[in-house]
Amino acid sequence: xxxxxxxxxxxxxxxxxxxxxxxxxxxxxxxxxxxxxxxxxxxxxxxxxxxxxxxxxxxxxxxxxxxxxxxxxxxxxxxxxxxxxxxxxxxxxxxxxxxxxxxxxxxxxxxxxxxxxxxxxxxxxxxxxxxxxxxxxxxxxxxxxxxxxxxxxxxxxxxxxxxxxx
Numbered sequence: 001x002x003x004x005x006x007x008x009x010x011x012x013x014x015x016x017x018x019x020x021x022x023x024x025x026x027x028x029x030x031x032x033x034x035x036x037x038x039x040x041x042x043x044x045x046x047x048x049x050x051x052x053x054x055x056x057x058x059x060x061x062x063x064x065x066x067x068x069x070x071x072x073x074x075x076x077x078x079x080x081x082x083x084x085x086x087x088x089x090x091x092x093x094x095x096x097x098x099x100x101x102x103x104x105x106x107x108x109x110x111x112x113x114x115x116x117x118x119x120x121x122x123x124x125x126x127x128x129x130x131x132x133x134x135x136x137x138x139x140x141x142x143x144x145x146x147x148x149x150x151x152x153x154x155x156x157x158x159x160x161x162x163x164x165x166x
Contacts (some may be wrong), residue, residue, distance in 0.1 A: 006065075006072035013071070014064030020094055021060040028097035036104055040162060043154035059141045063090070066127060066137035073130045082126035089119035106156040113152050117145045 025031065032038060032049035067086050073079050093116050100109035120142055128135035 004072070006069045009071050010065050010068035013068040014061050017064040017067070017090065018057065018060040020090070021056055024094040024097045025056075028101040030097045030101040034101050036162075037101060040155055041158040043151060043158065045154075046151060055144060059144055062137045063141060066134040069131045069134040069137075070127055078126070078129050082123065082130055085119065085123040085126050089116055089123050092116045092119055100152070104162060106152070106159060106162055110149065110152040110156050113145065113149045117142070117149060120145055 030037075031052065063086075067083070070079060070082050070086070092112065096109060096112050096116060099105050099112055120138065124135050124138045124142060127138060
């Protein structure tokens with residue numbers, strides 16, 4: 001018996017999305033080991049560093065399954081639009097770590113996360129037109145983006161002198 005198309009695609013999309021997310025973090029030097037970031041004042045609701053690795057691994061896996069389900073839908077304008085929106089929000093997501101952790105641009109990184117949230121919301125609605133489960137798989141991502149936006153804004157507020165090092 002053959003595996004469903006969405007499952008076959010997920011064997012590519014899940015590792016692909018997870019690899020891209022991981023690479024963006026490595027390239028940007030994201031996380032608690034970043035000396036600049038370690039010195040920043042953080043809000044009271046800031047979770048322990050290990051939480052971010054767990055959450056992003058789960059979110060990227062869910063995103064990979066969601067896009068696999070959409071790509072398994074019959075070809076057409078709605079699928080093309082949904083796939084392009086997904087790609088756009090993912091590229092923006094991958095840029096965020098560099099903007100924040102490598103370039104130390106707190107204000108612009110907060111603005112970017114709002115753009116990512118809007119793009120992810122548009123992606124979710126586009127997915128819902130094709131596959132409701134795919135759309136629901138993005139809901140934890142949307143929730144985390146809201147939380148992350150709050151953290152980014154608060155870190156920006158708490159660190160007004162955290163200028164780029166150049």
